[in-house]
Structure formats: C-alpha cells, structure tokens
Amino acid sequence: MLKEIPPTRESFAALDAAAERLLAGLVGLDDHGIGQPSTLPGWTRGHVLSHLARQAPALERLLEWARTGVETPQYASREARDTEIEAGAHRTAAALVADVRETAAHFRRTVARLPAPAWQATIRPFTGELCTPRRILVIRLRELELHHVDLAIGYRVDDIPAPALEIILADVLGYYAEAADVPDFTLRDGQGAVLARFGTGGPVVSGSRAAALGWLSGRTAGSGLVSTGELPVLPKWL
Known part of the structure; x- marks a missing residue:
C-alpha cells in the first residue's frame, strides 16, 4: 500500500523543513550552475527546480478536488506537464529559486487551510492511484527530498533526516509491493x-x-x- 501521513503539526513541520533545506542549498547557485546537468537524464538543475515549482500548484489542484468534490486533474496530460517544466527551466537562477520559494509557501498555506472533511476525500494523482490528500503530503515531501539529491549540489540520500527518510522509504516499498x-x-x-x-x-x-x-x-x-x-x-x- 502506498504511504499516507496524517495532516498533523509534525507532518507540516517535515514539509517546511524539507523546503528550507532545499532553499538553503540553493544559496549561491548562479545562472551557470542552474544550466549544469542534474543527476536525472536529460534534465539540468533548472529542469529540476522548474518541476518542483510547477508541482506545487499541480498538487493544489488535487487538494481543490478534495475540497470541492469537482474532479480537477493534477495535470491535463504528460505532454502538458513536460511542456510546463521545459518552459520554466531556462530562467535565471534568481527567478527559479524565487518560484520554488513562493510556490512552496503557497502550497503550505493551501494545505493548512484544507477543511477537515476534505482530508478523507478520494482523489487520483497523475500516477493513477486512488488516495486521500494525506498521500499528497507524502508526494510533496518525497519530491522535495529526492529532487534535492538530484540537483547534485552536495545533498545526499544519507542527509535526509530519519523521520522523512522513513516516510519516503515506506512509500517506495509500497510502490514495489504493487509493481509487476x-x-x-x-x-x-x-x-x-x-x-x-x-x-x-x-x-x-x-x-x-x-x-x-x-x-x-x-x-x-x-x-x-x-x-x-x-x-x-x-x-x-x-
């Protein structure tokens, strides 16, 4: 079973800390550095940051689905997702970092304001599984931590704090438990x-x-x- 976590103060603090670690790691990254390859094939660091910035409002669309009951897909299509990432990947370092910072903060405000009944609603992320918004917390934490590693700026899987690492590991193991x-x-x-x-x-x-x-x-x-x-x-x- 894929991982979900409750909407607690501790869960929200884990998201905040992951975003803060990422943003601290981006200090000093210049335009040249943004254009350098990440560890993900075909993606520069700019692509990784563009993805993280655009993922936040995409996940908010799922939270809106949970809040209203009106189906609101995370992305219109994989092509639309990829086009959005590519369009933002070649901006300046300052613009990309500001986008990551602002969208992370907006996501957290949206999460904090989600009404209690909405946390029990059924939604479907882009990856296809049926879940509640509790899973969105896991997805965002996972993406912040692992894509921080992918940036190749000195952050390693070993640096992920134990509580976050346990959540992400359980999620990945849940995926493999259901994979062919x-x-x-x-x-x-x-x-x-x-x-x-x-x-x-x-x-x-x-x-x-x-x-x-x-x-x-x-x-x-x-x-x-x-x-x-x-x-x-x-x-x-x-």
Whole structure:
C-alpha cells in the first residue's frame, strides 16, 4: 500500500523543513550552475527546480478536488506537464529559486487551510492511484527530498533526516509491493530487520535504510548494500 501521513503539526513541520533545506542549498547557485546537468537524464538543475515549482500548484489542484468534490486533474496530460517544466527551466537562477520559494509557501498555506472533511476525500494523482490528500503530503515531501539529491549540489540520500527518510522509504516499498516484474529478494536494514520481502526466494540485500532508499529510488546503483547473490535488477520506479 502506498504511504499516507496524517495532516498533523509534525507532518507540516517535515514539509517546511524539507523546503528550507532545499532553499538553503540553493544559496549561491548562479545562472551557470542552474544550466549544469542534474543527476536525472536529460534534465539540468533548472529542469529540476522548474518541476518542483510547477508541482506545487499541480498538487493544489488535487487538494481543490478534495475540497470541492469537482474532479480537477493534477495535470491535463504528460505532454502538458513536460511542456510546463521545459518552459520554466531556462530562467535565471534568481527567478527559479524565487518560484520554488513562493510556490512552496503557497502550497503550505493551501494545505493548512484544507477543511477537515476534505482530508478523507478520494482523489487520483497523475500516477493513477486512488488516495486521500494525506498521500499528497507524502508526494510533496518525497519530491522535495529526492529532487534535492538530484540537483547534485552536495545533498545526499544519507542527509535526509530519519523521520522523512522513513516516510519516503515506506512509500517506495509500497510502490514495489504493487509493481509487476519485481524479482525475488529480501531487503534487510543494517541491524538485520526485514524491511520487505518480494517473492519467496532470491538473495538477501542488506544495508542502511538510506542505502536501501538510494537503490530503490534509482539514485544509486546499490552503493552501501551487500547481497548474498547478484544484486537484483529492479523495474523502474515511477
């Protein structure tokens, strides 16, 4: 099952802290740096920031759906989403950072004002799953943290604070639990606790929770993990 978290003070604080870490990391990033490649194929840092800025109002459209009951898609289409990202990716560093800052703040205000009944409404994000707005909190936290890593400005999966990392790891594991073509293997953390089992056999893969998240999310090739056999080849996440 894909992860949802409650609309609590702690959840909101986690979103605020993730946005603040990202914005602090962007201090000093100039126009040349914005145009440099991110770790995502075909995307510069500008593309990553453009995506984060445009994702906030897109998620707000889902919150509007929850509030009103009127179906409001996150994006009109994948093409529309990609066009929007590309259109904003080549702006100056100052413009992109300001956009990320302003849209993050607007998103948080929208979340804070969502009426209690709306948190129980059923909506459907662009990825297709049926969920409540509680899942939107997970999506936004996940995107802030992992795309911070993707910017290649010194922030690593290991730097994600434990509470946020646990939420994101549970979400990624939930995705793989429902995905097709996942090879058989068991995943354990550094203390030997089972994080997940896929299938009935296969190797045992062990390592820190950060190393596991890095591998499962495609941010690493498995660095920091050990396996009793060949490291499984995972289907693409998202």
